[in-house]
Amino acid sequence: MDFQPVSFELIRSIPLFADLSIQHQKVIAEMSSIRPFQENEEIFHEGDTSDCLYLMLDGRVALEIHIPNRGRSRILTVEPQEMLGWSGITDVVPRRTLTARGVCDGRLLCIDAPKLIKACEQDHDLGFVVMHHVANVIAGRLMATRMQLLDMFSDPSSEARHG
Amino acid sequence: MTALAAVRTSAAVNDGGLLKPSWAEVVKIQPEAEGIATYWLRFQDSNLSKAYRFLPGQFNMLYMPGYGEAAISISSDPEQRDVIGHTVRFVGNVTRAINRLKIGDVVGIRGPFGTHWPVENLEGKDLIIAVGGIGIPPLRPAIYHILRNRAKFGKITLLYGARTPSDLLFSSELDEWRKSDIDIQITVDRADSNWQGQVGVVPTLFYKFRLDPTRTAVLTCGPEIMIRFVVFEALARRVPTNQIYVSMERNMKCGQGSCGHCQIGPYFVCKDGPVFPFSAVEPYFNVEDF
Numbered sequence: 001m002d003f004q005p006v007s008f009e010l011i012r013s014i015p016l017f018a019d020l021s022i023q024h025q026k027v028i029a030e031m032s033s034i035r036p037f038q039e040n041e042e043i044f045h046e047g048d049t050s051d052c053l054y055l056m057l058d059g060r061v062a063l064e065i066h067i068p069n070r071g072r073s074r075i076l077t078v079e080p081q082e083m084l085g086w087s088g089i090t091d092v093v094p095r096r097t098l099t100a101r102g103v104c105d106g107r108l109l110c111i112d113a114p115k116l117i118k119a120c121e122q123d124h125d126l127g128f129v130v131m132h133h134v135a136n137v138i139a140g141r142l143m144a145t146r147m148q149l150l151d152m153f154s155d156p157s158s159e160a161r162h163g
Numbered sequence: 164m165t166a167l168a169a170v171r172t173s174a175a176v177n178d179g180g181l182l183k184p185s186w187a188e189v190v191k192i193q194p195e196a197e198g199i200a201t202y203w204l205r206f207q208d209s210n211l212s213k214a215y216r217f218l219p220g221q222f223n224m225l226y227m228p229g230y231g232e233a234a235i236s237i238s239s240d241p242e243q244r245d246v247i248g249h250t251v252r253f254v255g256n257v258t259r260a261i262n263r264l265k266i267g268d269v270v271g272i273r274g275p276f277g278t279h280w281p282v283e284n285l286e287g288k289d290l291i292i293a294v295g296g297i298g299i300p301p302l303r304p305a306i307y308h309i310l311r312n313r314a315k316f317g318k319i320t321l322l323y324g325a326r327t328p329s330d331l332l333f334s335s336e337l338d339e340w341r342k343s344d345i346d347i348q349i350t351v352d353r354a355d356s357n358w359q360g361q362v363g364v365v366p367t368l369f370y371k372f373r374l375d376p377t378r379t380a381v382l383t384c385g386p387e388i389m390i391r392f393v394v395f396e397a398l399a400r401r402v403p404t405n406q407i408y409v410s411m412e413r414n415m416k417c418g419q420g421s422c423g424h425c426q427i428g429p430y431f432v433c434k435d436g437p438v439f440p441f442s443a444v445e446p447y448f449n450v451e452d453f
Contacts, residue, residue, distance in 0.1 A: 060359075063362075
């Protein structure tokens with residue numbers, strides 16, 4: 001994999017970082033790199049250590065889980081400007097629980113997770129903004145997961161309006 | 164005009180057909196997905212066929228002798244007068260009997276019933292149409308109306324979710340709709356690695372674009388749990404409650420607000436709905452078993 005350096009201008013242009021100070025944007029730029037990926041390329045695998053927090057710049061990434069005897073099931077896709085691999089900055093989930101695979105060619109912003117955690121611990125203003133964004137991502141994923149668990153499009157039992 | 168008045172049907176349509184079924188012949192059956200097909204019906208009475216009118220979002224009661232009636236939304240173009248399309252999911256006694264119909268068989272029709280998507284009052288607005296599963300057929304007539312009057316509307320976004328890629332309905336039409344400047348975002352709950360599209364649920368599609376709440380209306384239909392979260396996302400973006408329109412599903416029997424099977428608070432879904440402004444049903448929305 002070929003990581004590329006990140007410019008401060010790129011970080012400034014990302015809406016997710018708009019509420020960071022210029023100083024904090026520079027901190028993020030210094031600990032980040034660009035990780036290009038290709039269609040069908042595995043970006044990380046279930047069980048890998050979580051050493052990066054990703055932000056999608058362009059393309060589409062699928063999150064998959066392998067189910068024995070059923071193969072790979074695609075449970076979520078991540079689109080540009082969305083976060084990926086939030087487990088990288090949590091203590092509770094230290095390893096990847098899903099496999100991330102490129103659906104098409106694209107690029108990810110890869111933020112070094114240990115460096116980010118350290119920077120957040122040293123500067124709580126930065127820490128609050130980062131954790132606020134991560135909390136929003138987790139809340140959205142939790143809501144989506146609940147709805148998927150409900151299997152809401154499965155056959156209803158009654159003869160209510162069906163069409 | 165209040166939002167509730169806007170959805171109420173003003174045109175008198177087929178007044179004689181509300182109590183007594185009129186017979187219609189199956190002229191075409193279009194399989195849409197596993198367990199779902201569109202039945203194209205033509206009234207045997209040619210005068211009725213010419214006179215019959217409906218508005219986007221209304222439904223008919225389809226009558227199968229020996230089995231009973233089922234409320235089925237009309238999924239065809241309101242301007243297409245000779246045949247009427249009903250997209251049916253086969254899940255109950257009546258709809259399973261409909262599944263056994265062949266071309267040339269007859270079915271009884273009562274209707275049209277209910278309120279409609281107030282498309283005529285939404286001109287000039289940006290529209291977000293959020294649908295899931297069998298929720299897209301009730302909105303297809305509204306989409307046809309919008310396509311025919313595309314210049315009168317602002318940005319149109321269709322958020323469409325299904326269980327799996329093979330459950331997506333009207334796939335052959337989606338490209339045509341895109342060509343008419345409708346932004347279509349499709350997502351499925353689950354997929355294998357062959358699916359190149361999005362995986363996730365309809366409400367999260369709201370995360371992917373910005374809207375102007377002062378000029379946006381939301382029209383939504385699908386499983387009630389999906390509607391609840393679509394409304395939640397719309398409200399989070401400050402879309403006014405009277406600019407969010409929901410199509411509710413209840414067990415509809417009489418179609419005229421007499422039997423009470425489909426009551427929600429003070430409303431009968433068959434008569435006062437199925438299309439409601441959210442402002443009207445909001446007090447009952449999170450009440451269990453309503």
